[in-house]
Amino acid sequence: MASTFLTLSNPLVCRPNTCSLSNQNPLPALRRNSLRVNAIAKKWEPTKVVPQADRVLIRLEQLPEKSTGGVLLPKSAVKFERYLMGEVLSVGADVGEVQAGKKVLFSDINAYEVDLGTEGRHCFCKESELFTSAAFSLSYFCMHASTFHSCLCLTLSGNETDRLALLEIKARITGDPVAALTSWNDSVHFFQWRGVTCGIRHQRLTRLDLQSLQLSGSISPHVGNLSFLRVLYLLNNSFSQEIPPEIGRLRRLQDLQLQNNSVSGEISSNLSGCSQLVTIRLELLGTLSKLRTLVVPHNNLTGTLPYSFRNLSSIDKLYASSNNLKGSIPDVFGQLTILSFLALEDNSLSSIIPPSIYNLSFLTVFSVIMNQIQGTLPSNLGIALPNLEFFGIDYNQITGPIPVSISNLSNLASLQLIANRLSGKVPSLKNLHKLVRLNLGGNNYLGSGRNGDFSFLCDLTNATLLDELFISKTILGITGSIPNGIGNMVNLQGLVLSANHFSGQIPSEVGKLQNWLSELDLNGSKLHGSIPSSLAECHDLASLFLGQNNLSGSISQVVIGLSSYIEFDLSQNHITGSIPKEIGNLINLEYLDVSGNMLSGEIPASLGSCIKVKYLNMRGNFFEGTIPSSLGSLRGLKEFCISNNNLSGLIPEFLEHFEILQTLDLSITIWKAWYQSKESSEMQQPHH
DSSP states (O other), rough: OTTTTTOSSOOOOOOOOTTOOOOOOOOOOSSTSSSSEEOOEEEEEEEEOOOTTTTTEEEEOOOOOOOSSSSSSSSSSSSEEEEEEEEEEETTTTTEEEEEEEEHHHHHHTOEEOOOSSSSSSSEGGGBBBBBBBBHHHHHHHHOGGGGGGHHHHOOOOOHHHHHHHHHHTTEEEEEEOOOOOOSSSOOGGGGGGTTETTTOOOOEEEETTTTTTOEEEEEEGGGGGOOOOOEEEOOOOOEOOOOOGGGGTTTEEEEEEEEEEEEEEEEEGGGGGGTEEOOHHHHTTTTTTEEEEOOOOOOOEEEEEEOGGGOOOEEEEESSSEEEOOOOOOOGGGTTTTTEOOOOOOOSSSSSSSGGGGGTTTEEEEOOOOOOBBBTTHHHHHHHHTTEEEEESSSSEEEEEGGGGGTTTOOOOEEESEEEEOOOOOOOTTTTTTTTTEEOTTTTOOSTTTTTTTTHGGGGGOTTEOOOEEOOOOOOOEEOOOGGGOOTTTOEEEEEEESSEEEEOOOGGGGTHHHHHHHTTSSOOOEOOOGGGGGGGTTTTEEEEEEEEEEEEEEEHHHTTTTOSEEEOOOOEEOOOOOOOGGGGGOOOOEEOOOOOEEEEEOOGGGOTTOOOOOEEEESSSOOOOOGGGGGTTSSEEEEOOSSESSSOOGGGGGTTTTTTTEEEHHHHHHHHHHHHHHHHHSSOOO
């Protein structure tokens, strides 16, 4: 021990409970590889000495006589350091993990001995210098100081949660022919167990590598308690039964390797909780012949869908949406004969849908939404896949007509065809009585541009379950009138028919959609006539878009008075009259656009009650008078446009308090009036 410690000739005097003895810089003469020492001349109670904020006070353990002061451990070819053991007596204010009473291992490089006038030997050490999780240090220490072997391994505590979880994992392993886990017992600290790697900072298990050890049994759900785990390798073993959903708790998990086992069940959708997951070997998951469900959405999966998936003969659900998968859908997917659910949306898949997919007669869900799929839909789609309930190809590059056979899909609930390059007439959908969502918008040349294009909608008037109808932005435009029978779709929540070539008026039957309708979008559809007052019956209507039509008449008090409105757009029509004062009832309104009409009268002061409004466009009308001061309460405005009206008066001073205003468009007449008033005021002031 004498060779390890250095006693200073000039002791440092310190009052107990008031200062730290470890905050003094070691003298330059001290060797880098020796324990640096400060000392005091008085006798103090060790447990009452308060270390510096980030340090601990340690009572050194007695070392065996054959040791010369710790175990000499090679750290590099030219530098050595000694490792010592002791018990923590007290801790500084900023110490987080270590507690008094804990046995620790530490290096002599940054430790300071202090003479407290007692028989025991004490030193200070930074918390960050403690090696309670350094497996290499422990193994060397035990090798060179065998008399301390059992003491160290039994008393040097790690994280109890990790240790118990590992024991539960071992308990589920029924076969270990090569005795790979014999070290997993209380005779050694779990940091030394085979396959276990722990981080120094938090002293928690970060890597568990049990690959290729011929282990059999099941994977314990207690694996979900290893909350600091970043790498989990269980590949090339004989694990069976279900993959535990508790794996989804491992939010720090980055690399998961389970391939070449006999597990069944599902890789749970809870895996989406593994937000840091970078690697999961999809190509080797193809060896899991008993796998029934693969659910890995919203991860960072990359590469292509492997051909080895043809071996997933038991799989009935494959859900790999919202990843970074590329390439084509392998034609071997057609060999997965019991597959009923295939969702690959929101990836970067390309090429065509392989014809073999249409051999999967059990398929109920097929979705490749938001990819780069090309090609056409087969004419026998509705015959080949008779059990379809959801068919989604939105936002791809698919061309050609919608197959007539689609009318055979009597179980179809959702038909999603948005934003492709489909063309031709929409076939009859009269047999789709279970249809809940129909989305056809944003296609090239859908419709013929002649009357009768909208006849398919007449077929849907008996689809009473329909809650979303989206048919907008077709280049030729679907032509015809909106059928009166649309009022039969009593469960409709969203009706979007914008950017078409309708004839006629908005049918008053839309008022029958009073139960659920929250969005009505007829923008740019060449409708004429007045706004039906029956809309006032739709008490949940939040978004009303009737802009860019040929609508006329005035704004009904009952229509404008619905407090449910969040968005209200009547722009670019021929609306006359004034804005009713009932607009003040729109307490949830955020968007109001009545620009490009023939509205007149004053801007109602009640508009100031719409304090949530962010976008206010009233330009291009015949409004008169001044801007009401009540609009000063609209502090959330981002865009305020009232140009090209007959307004007068001064620019309101309250505008300078609109801190988030981004666009301000005022009439030139206001500017002129303000300028003339300012000029007149200056002329009346006396000259000095």
